[in-house]
Amino acid sequence: MGLKALDYETLNENVKKVQYAVRGELYLRASELQKEGKKIIFTNVGNPHALGQKPLTFPRQVVALCQAPFLLDDPNVGLMFPADAIARAKHYLSLTSGGLGAYSDSRGIPGVRKEVAEFIERRDGCDADLELYYPWEGDGILVPVPQYPLYSATISLLGGSLVPYYLEETANWGLDVNNLRESVAQARSKGLTVRAMVIINPGNPTGQCLSEANLREIINFCYQENLVLLGDEVYQQNIYQDERPFISARKVLMDMGPPISKELQLISFHTVSKGYWGECGQRGGYFEMTNLPPQTVDEIYKIASIALSPNVPAQIFMGLMVNPLKPGDISYEQFIRESQGILQSLRRRARIMTDGFNSCKNVVCNFTEGAMYSFPQIRLPLKAIEAAKKAGKVPDVFYCLKLLEATGISTVPGSGFGQKEGVFHLRTTILPAEEDMPAIMSSFKKFNDKFMDEYEDKWNQSRM
């Protein structure tokens, strides 16, 4: 046999099957165009700093001091760093055993874990126990569609089966528990063991916030069906309306009381990449386990140990995020000003984008209640769908590529997230700078309306 071990033909089939659109064809073409000198507006990944968002000052001061602890002995340190940043840096250094360059416990620095636990206690009003770091394995897993492809990709890589449940676009991307029941029944009839259910709240790419009533239904459903609930809550700080504030799955579960609050297995996720922090490149987060038996926790710890240690600087960002400055602290005013500035601007941008999309021909878009994305439906005329087929492209990929070439706006086609047959979307972040927004939206509208005019077929009614 002439094949070598790492020839494509020999690779594991699960690897080949993985689909990952966020950095797929559109992204690669955008990178090419950029190299050719074209100005590209990258709205394909929720990557705020790449689009000009400034990092919060205080956490960066603290981590810089932790990286360079010799600065703490420099008589000039007070000229460049406020006293509270200095104190906080000393605090975190005292929690490590050897500073940022030492492996930490595989579960994370105990003192930082404590800060995370206290944060969850404050947020949810009940005790917390938790671990850092992120492994995985599974059979059938319920995942919302449309969904963030991290889930589909990981499940496919590990040889599991994604069991889709559809979010209702006409009900503001709400989650109907009857759909869940149907999805599970269908999966079981195919012989799958359904083991877990993922919720993304606030939603990516759909931007909806789950209500408390909806969360209760989901929890009850998981309990009845004996599923682990995986709560992806990385966007919990990103809320752009006041009717449905973020409420954690854990809080709802705890409020439901025993037996369910003592039995339902729940894993919740949070990260420093999102919120008004946007510290994506630092790679920090935690997951929190509720009602997992100690033996399972031991196994998770063992697997986490293989990677030795989570990234220590990122743990400090995590600590700073869950244990923020308090009124009266020297840097408090600046911290609040920066945070509010980011959040309020995101709220305005969510509005501008939704309204912008809804002003376009054959485009309808739900409001971005939370997270950082807009997910407009693009009602493609039949002639456009045919043109796409002729070009050998999925229709929404065809549309997004044309959008990219015409305007430099780099989006992700809805097919990367899953959508109902014959319905098309694109995803864009709401992250471009606020002052650029009107120009971006009018450039989009100009492209879209021209596209629609070109392909419009008056004999064909596009459908919802």
Added chain:
Amino acid sequence: MGLKALDYETLNENVKKVQYAVRGELYLRASELQKEGKKIIFTNVGNPHALGQKPLTFPRQVVALCQAPFLLDDPNVGLMFPADAIARAKHYLSLTSGGLGAYSDSRGIPGVRKEVAEFIERRDGCDADLELYYPWEGDGILVPVPQYPLYSATISLLGGSLVPYYLEETANWGLDVNNLRESVAQARSKGLTVRAMVIINPGNPTGQCLSEANLREIINFCYQENLVLLGDEVYQQNIYQDERPFISARKVLMDMGPPISKELQLISFHTVSKGYWGECGQRGGYFEMTNLPPQTVDEIYKIASIALSPNVPAQIFMGLMVNPLKPGDISYEQFIRESQGILQSLRRRARIMTDGFNSCKNVVCNFTEGAMYSFPQIRLPLKAIEAAKKAGKVPDVFYCLKLLEATGISTVPGSGFGQKEGVFHLRTTILPAEEDMPAIMSSFKKFNDKFMDEYEDKWNQSRM
């Protein structure tokens, strides 16, 4: 069925099978003792900063400035940072798109990848092309025994089979290619497809450095047997003798010329955790692929994309490590002084440890030619082996636990790395502070010799 999805009984069998001794029973007991107030000398993990090694100043200055780029606009920056650190920070910031808080390309920041490629070119005298980040999958994989359990654990987690080849303790932990042939033949007779071979050079836990001749043999063997060679070269800066300097598998391969240099598939690993940097908590590294077909590289990129981005600050450490200061740079003298100080002290400590172990009753130890470990053989008397059995412990675990309780020295039993039947070892790092070394070794000797006296059975000859 009353079992829930994350009950222990339901977990994936591959997870349960994983063994990971470096953070196993000994480590947990040591942590307990520490909590009880006992002074513990943690020599179980190669974690230099945790044992007091100071980080190099220059890279920390650069990364601190990258974390807090607003310092670059502070008129006082020159009081606290040298000009070359300021220049270098600006350089790395200019390579990112959005500073340390932005996701980078999943393959790493292009500019840093270029620096890594240039480093490899300088080191090996030939072109390099490479990717950052670390996925994996496999069937049968040849792994040295004794070996670093990262390999056994990962292979077992992924459902592959470890195919052991034994290093020869009496030949200074050398690698005999005839052993390799035997191991492969045996694995094939069991129906395994042997796909890859791991070498660790310099060795962990065994500390040997592979000679050029030996590397040629290995490369020829992999070529004949159609195996990918995985070269774990994370200790390439850690060399404590002059007869066998580090030589990369890639250089040897390239020097062998075509067809083999154009065909053998090789993946080489390097990290900022080791060397005289010891930046373990930063979690940075790269792997470099030689002769992998572009389609496979695309698949690896796709899988890496799922995790979005490697840790950006760690990529800057990587850049600083492969592109160090040059003579004439302002901080050069200090950088060299610090680096040399660490390396020369490690060299002396390697000597003190080897000699110390060899002065003990029933202990024989090869010299640590490289890496950061000493791996003495402990010739346990029969009575000690029986006592261990009675206590329900593996004999070397029994010995190491007693050592821990008596002296606070936390080591890893040889059984965690694999060893021949009936032969026992322990692994310790050479990292405790040099001034503490004599006391540690005499505390060890006192414990060991007493232990041996206690269990010595004059009727039983312990064997090599």
